[in-house]
Amino acid sequence: QKEVEQNSGPLSVPEGAIASLNCTYSDRVSQSFFWYRQYSGKSPELIMSIYSNGDKEDGRFTAQLNKASQYVSLLIRDSQPSDSATYLCAVSLQSGYSGGGADGLTFGKGTHLIIQP
Amino acid sequence: DTAVSQTPKYLVTQMGNDKSIKCEQNLGHDTMYWYKQDSKKFLKIMFSYNNKELIINETVPNRFSPKSPDKAHLNLHINSLELGDSAVYFCASSQARGGRAPYEQYFGPGTRLTVT
Numbered sequence: 546q547k548e549v550e551q552n553s554g555p556l557s558v559p560e561g562a563i564a565s566l567n568c569t570y571s572d573r574v575s576q577s578f579f580w581y582r583q584y585s586g587k588s589p590e591l592i593m594s595i596y597s598n599g600d601k602e603d604g605r606f607t608a609q610l611n612k613a614s615q616y617v618s619l620l621i622r623d624s625q626p627s628d629s630a631t632y633l634c635a636v637s638l639q640s641g642y643s644g645g646g647a648d649g650l651t652f653g654k655g656t657h658l659i660i661q662p
Numbered sequence: 663d664t665a666v667s668q669t670p671k672y673l674v675t676q677m678g679n680d681k682s683i684k685c686e687q688n689l690g691h692d693t694m695y696w697y698k699q700d701s702k703k704f705l706k707i708m709f710s711y712n713n714k715e716l717i718i719n720e721t722v723p724n725r726f727s728p729k730s731p732d733k734a735h736l737n738l739h740i741n742s743l744e745l746g747d748s749a750v751y752f753c754a755s756s757q758a759r760g761g762r763a764p765y766e767q768y769f770g771p772g773t774r775l776t777v778t
Contacts (some may be wrong), residue, residue: 646767
């Protein structure tokens with residue numbers, strides 16, 4: 546049974562600070578890792594994807610992956626009130642470059658992030 | 663120019679009815695998915711489908727069936743609706759073979775199904 550674990554929160558961070566979101570996964574052969582943001586009543590919105598160990602930066606967002614520890618994190622710098630949302634960690638067995646059909650994503654239950662003005 | 667669209671946005675129906683939800687993507691992707699988000703906001707894969715392979719999550723009742731008229735569409739048909747089917751259903755799509763951003767899935771706006 547593939548599992549993805551996240552602290553449900555709420556995680557409260559002051560505006561302008563760094564928000565740190567964490568995720569662990571159980572299936573060691575997982576290959577692809579994603580962070581989605583979901584506002585209440587809306588659909589998940591892809592923020593970051595990461596496939597190899599290390600850091601990947603995109604604007605104010607940094608994703609970090611450690612496959613040995615089966616750990617993925619998302620850092621949000623200069624947090625803004627508009628960043629307040631639920632952040633979903635998702636993993637896939639697919640490497641992205643192999644053929645065949647696509648595995649669905651396994652999601653964590655999400656971390657509710659609140660940025661305090 | 664919506665990338666992934668779903669209809670209807672809201673669906674209220676009675677137990678025992680049969681209903682369908684439609685999904686269309688204009689991203690040129692070759693794989694589409696259906697996810698269910700329950701009342702606790704837990705998002706779970708139901709199906710993934712491309713023109714060669716249907717992968718069914720084993721926990722999905724056989725009352726649920728995906729139907730794909732072409733690569734850009736994947737509809738979800740539900741027979742004999744039950745109270746527990748009430749949830750938000752999301753369609754998503756991705757490019758399963760290579761590409762600049764492989765396996766990144768993009769979600770539609772969701773269909774809120776309420777069974778009374």
